[in-house]
Amino acid sequence: MRFGILRFPGSCDERDALHAASLVGEAEILWHQERDLRGVDAVIVPGGFSYGDHLRAGAIARFSPVMAAVEAFAREGGPVLGICNGFQVLCEAGLLPGALLPNLSLRFVCRQVEVEVVSTDCAWTRGCTGGERLSVPAKHQTGRYYAPDAVLEELRANDQVVLAYAPGHNFNGSAGDVAGVANAAGNVLGLMPHPEHAVDALTGSTDGLKLLSSVVPVAAASR
Amino acid sequence: MRVQVLIRPKAGILDPQGQTVERALPALGFEGVTGVHVGRLIELDAEDPSRVPEMCEALLANPLIEDYEIVEEGAPDAPRSPS
Numbered sequence: 001m002r003f004g005i006l007r008f009p010g011s012c013d014e015r016d017a018l019h020a021a022s023l024v025g026e027a028e029i030l031w032h033q034e035r036d037l038r039g040v041d042a043v044i045v046p047g048g049f050s051y052g053d054h055l056r057a058g059a060i061a062r063f064s065p066v067m068a069a070v071e072a073f074a075r076e077g078g079p080v081l082g083i084c085n086g087f088q089v090l091c092e093a094g095l096l097p098g099a100l101l102p103n104l105s106l107r108f109v110c111r112q113v114e115v116e117v118v119s120t121d122c123a124w125t126r127g128c129t130g131g132e133r134l135s136v137p138a139k140h141q142t143g144r145y146y147a148p149d150a151v152l153e154e155l156r157a158n159d160q161v162v163l164a165y166a167p168g169h170n171f172n173g174s175a176g177d178v179a180g181v182a183n184a185a186g187n188v189l190g191l192m193p194h195p196e197h198a199v200d201a202l203t204g205s206t207d208g209l210k211l212l213s214s215v216v217p218v219a220a221a222s223r
Numbered sequence: 224m225r226v227q228v229l230i231r232p233k234a235g236i237l238d239p240q241g242q243t244v245e246r247a248l249p250a251l252g253f254e255g256v257t258g259v260h261v262g263r264l265i266e267l268d269a270e271d272p273s274r275v276p277e278m279c280e281a282l283l284a285n286p287l288i289e290d291y292e293i294v295e296e297g298a299p300d301a302p303r304s305p306s
Contacts, residue, residue, distance in 0.1 A: 055282070055283070056285055059282060059285070060282075063282075092285070098287070099285055099287045099288045101236070101237075101288060102239065102240070103239075104237065104239050105239070106239050106240065106243065146236060146287075146288060147287075148287075173237070
C-alpha cells in the first residue's frame, strides 16, 4: 500500500501527512507539476496553502497538472483524502460537493476538536465505528462548510456527510455541523480537521490513524 | 475592452464581513444603514470580452457561493507608465 502526498507551492502539512501515511504504509511526495501518480494506491491532498490562495482558497491549485491526474484517479474509484486546503481544492475541482467559506468569527482558529463518525460507508472511515468520536486538531480561517439546503439533505440521505462536529465543537459555523463530506461513490473524502497531526500520543491523540488505516484494505482490494 | 467583474456573496449565505461592517457603522454615527455586503471587484482588459462569463464560471467566481455581474466599460485601460 503506497500513499502519494501532493505538494503545491505553499503546502505546509505535506511532511506530517507523509509521516502519518508512512505509519500505515509506504508514502511519497508528488510535486504539483507531475502528470502521473506513479502508481500510488491512495492520494492525500494536504493542508497548508496552494499558490498563495490569492483568489479563493484552492481556486488555482485545481488547475495544476497533478490535479488532472488526481481527478482521473478519483473518477476510477481511487481513494483520495483532502485535508483542510486539500478539501478546499477538491471542492473547487468539483470532486466534492459544496464550498468552504470564511469562519463565522472571521478569525484563524487553532484548536483540538471532536468529530463524530456519521458514516462508515466511505473508504476513509471503513475501519471506524459509526458514532465514535475522533479527537483531531483543526487550524484554519476558511473552513465554514456550505452547501445549499437541498444539496445538504441529499448528502445526508446518501451517507455522504461522513464526519460531523460533535455538539459544541462546530467552531467555524459549518452548515449542518459538517466536518467532512464524501463523493457519492465514497472514495473521495474531504475534511477541515487534520488527521495527519493526530498520529502520536505525544501530541494528544492517535485518532487520525483510524482514517488513514481504513483505506489500507480498500486499496488492497482494488489491486 | 475594459471589463469590470463585480463579485458578491450569494443572497441567503451568511456574510460575516458585511455584518461586521454593518455593526461598525452606527458606532461611528452612521445610523440607518442595512443590507451591507462585502464582495470583490476584478478589473481586466480583455481582447475578447465575450469570453469573460466563461472566465467567471471557471476561475474568477465560485458560482455556488458567489454571484457575478459583468460591466463592459469601453476602451482598454491606458498602459501604466512608471511615475
